[in-house]
Amino acid sequence: MRTRYNAVITALGGYVPDTILTNHDLEELVDTNSEWIVSRTGIKERRIVKDPNIATSDMATLALLRLMEDGNVQPDEIDCVIVSTSTPDYVMVSTGSMVCEKAGLKNAWGIDTNAACSGFLYALTLGASMIESGRSKKVVVIGADKNSSIVNYTDRNTCILFGDGAGAVLLEKTEEEFGLMDSFFRTDGSGKENLIVTAGGSKNPASQETLDQKLHYVRQDGRVVFKAAIQGMTDTCNEILKANHLQSSQIDHLVPHQANLRIIQAVGDNLGLSAEQVKINIDRYGNTTAATIPLCLWDYQKDFKAGDNMILTAFGAGFSWGATYLKWGKLRHKTSENED
Numbered sequence: 001m002r003t004r005y006n007a008v009i010t011a012l013g014g015y016v017p018d019t020i021l022t023n024h025d026l027e028e029l030v031d032t033n034s035e036w037i038v039s040r041t042g043i044k045e046r047r048i049v050k051d052p053n054i055a056t057s058d059m060a061t062l063a064l065l066r067l068m069e070d071g072n073v074q075p076d077e078i079d080c081v082i083v084s085t086s087t088p089d090y091v092m093v094s095t096g097s098m099v100c101e102k103a104g105l106k107n108a109w110g111i112d113t114n115a116a117c118s119g120f121l122y123a124l125t126l127g128a129s130m131i132e133s134g135r136s137k138k139v140v141v142i143g144a145d146k147n148s149s150i151v152n153y154t155d156r157n158t159c160i161l162f163g164d165g166a167g168a169v170l171l172e173k174t175e176e177e178f179g180l181m182d183s184f185f186r187t188d189g190s191g192k193e194n195l196i197v198t199a200g201g202s203k204n205p206a207s208q209e210t211l212d213q214k215l216h217y218v219r220q221d222g223r224v225v226f227k228a229a230i231q232g233m234t235d236t237c238n239e240i241l242k243a244n245h246l247q248s249s250q251i252d253h254l255v256p257h258q259a260n261l262r263i264i265q266a267v268g269d270n271l272g273l274s275a276e277q278v279k280i281n282i283d284r285y286g287n288t289t290a291a292t293i294p295l296c297l298w299d300y301q302k303d304f305k306a307g308d309n310m311i312l313t314a315f316g317a318g319f320s321w322g323a324t325y326l327k328w329g330k331l332r333h334k335t336s337e338n339e340d
């Protein structure tokens with residue numbers, strides 16, 4: 001239940017690596033072709049970290065620095081950094097801690113959360129709760145993943161899908177009717193059979209055997225995930241619409257997790273939304289896991305007006321899925337036309 005304040009997004013930042021991995025590049029690596037990839041997924045290219053010294057926290061920090069610059073936020077003002085990632089820098093030492101260090105945040109604490117592709121949405125609700133309760137004043141929520149660190153570039157079922165990137169939002173309190181209004185989330189652990197990185201955690205610590213069996217790479221049953229994603233996102237969007245007495249015609253923007261263009265279009269069709277209502281950037285970035293939704297918000301921010309009704313929805317490993325309803329607010333300092 002919401003208490004004193006609403007939590008509203010007041011600044012955004014994003015980062016994708018410079019290196020572009022095109023479908024034609026992938027034709028050199030696996031038995032595939034660009035036409036197949038575009039028609040089955042909508043992905044034309046994705047960004048990949050080339051420099052082995054760049055980890056998830058570096059991308060997350062660059063997204064945060066962009067947010068601080070565009071939003072005119074000083075490092076000392078930020079209370080808390082929540083990083084959602086499935087590809088942390090380390091098993092022990094949170095990526096949130098690394099981001100606070102690298103961005104020079106002296107008054108903040110940083111943690112990680114992980115719900116794979118749903119991670120940003122879940123973290124956004126956690127961050128909003130910190131603001132709504134009055135416990136924090138400025139919470140940064142980041143979705144960041146270096147998927148190239150867990151993708152097997154000899155497996156055509158997965159390597160065509162994923163890219164690297166990071167997106168960040170700043171949450172602050174408002175007494176106006178803007179911000180996060182409601183969330184509806186679900187998880188089903190039995191879904192782990194269909195989308196998982198099996199080794200590297202406490203269940204299957206790294207060993208010669210796990211390396212030999214390539215268990216440190218993501219593997220999936222694409223068809224099962226495909227169907228479950230459409231169902232899960234459609235159902236939770238409908239739940240959130242119903243709970244908030246909204247018709248789909250009242251939704252200005254659906255910002256879905258970007259896993260597959262056909263999944264996104266099916267969810268949009270199921271909800272009765274027009275193409276203009278559904279925000280898409282999968283063609284350029286592929287699936288950046290926890291980063292897709294904040295990167296999409298970052299890309300489309302100029303289209304959003306204060307008071308717009310928005311539904312964010314995601315589906316990912318776990319299985320984990322859900323939808324969040326928010327009313328767009330006022331950004332602290334919109335990027336002006338003559339700035340990059």
Ligand code: COA
Nearest residue numbers: 032033036040117156157160222223225226259260315316
């Ligand atoms: N290039 C060419 N052919 C490929 C291919 C590729 N990269 N990957 C698979 N194929 C082949 C398959 O081997 C299969 O051949 P077959 O019929 O001879 O067995 C054929 O294409 C169709 O495979 P299928 O798995 O049915 O394709 P699809 O239309 O379901 O598309 C995915 C595959 C992976 C793109 C799709 O299932 C998907 O996007 N699933 C969701 C994955 C996802 O979002 N994961 C992240 C979670 S959020």
